[in-house]
Amino acid sequence: MNLILSSFAGRARKKEIEIKIQCAISADLSVPKSDLCVLLSNALENALHACVPLAAEGRSCEIDVNFYERNKGVQSICAIVQRYGGVFSFAEKDGKFTLRLSL
Numbered sequence: 357m358n359l360i361l362s363s364f365a366g367r368a369r370k371k372e373i374e375i376k377i378q379c380a381i382s383a384d385l386s387v388p389k390s391d392l393c394v395l396l397s398n399a400l401e402n403a404l405h406a407c408v409p410l411a412a413e414g415r416s417c418e419i420d421v422n423f424y425e426r427n428k429g430v431q432s433i434c435a436i437v438q439r440y441g442g443v444f445s446f447a448e449k450d451g452k453f454t455l456r457l458s459l
Contacts, residue, residue, distance in 0.1 A: 357379065357396060365377060373411050373419060375419040376418070379423045380423075391439075398433050399433050402453075407419060407453055416450070416451045417453070418452045421455060443458050
């Protein structure tokens with residue numbers, strides 16, 4: 357997960373897109389690592405695709421990632437989250453793309 361988060365953070369910064377990441381999950385998650393990688397990669401790729409055109413126009417754009425465990429157990433962006441009983445929200449407003457996940 358650290359590799360994915362740092363990779364996308366670097367890509368965002370190269371495009372002059374502000375990215376904030378807050379991640380607080382334990383190493384012993386009940387969710388397979390492959391599912392988490394797909395989830396994070398798809399979510400961050402979508403966020404970058406939404407922000408790149410805005411940044412190219414000189415408009416402000418920000419990606420804000422909050423990823424944390426719920427009740428000490430984490431339960432394709434929507435499919436993976438729903439499969440494990442999690443909740444999510446996506447928002448885009450004034451050049452800011454926000455994804456919130458609670459698994």
